[in-house]
Amino acid sequence: MSGARNFEKRCEQCGKLVHIQEYFLTGGLGAKEKEEASCPNCHSLLYKAMTEGGFRTSLIEENSINNKK
Numbered sequence: 001m002s003g004a005r006n007f008e009k010r011c012e013q014c015g016k017l018v019h020i021q022e023y024f025l026t027g028g029l030g031a032k033e034k035e036e037a038s039c040p041n042c043h044s045l046l047y048k049a050m051t052e053g054g055f056r057t058s059l060i061e062e063n064s065i066n067n068k069k
């Protein structure tokens with residue numbers, strides 16, 4: 001497992017910060033498909049890319065982290 005994307009993106013619809021993590025399916029099928037990641041808060045589309053797995057999203061509570069940019 002290498003090259004998994006793991007990043008944060010701000011939702012343009014509701015302004016929430018969302019953590020997006022790519023995961024890979026086991027089984028070695030290796031079929032690349034276009035998968036979408038949507039905002040857990042408002043369910044609008046955040047990100048779309050080719051992947052052999054899919055994307056997990058989770059809301060980042062900005063109150064609990066120090067105001068880093």
Ligand SMILES: [Zn+2]
Nearest residue numbers: 011014039042
């Ligand atoms: Zn949103």
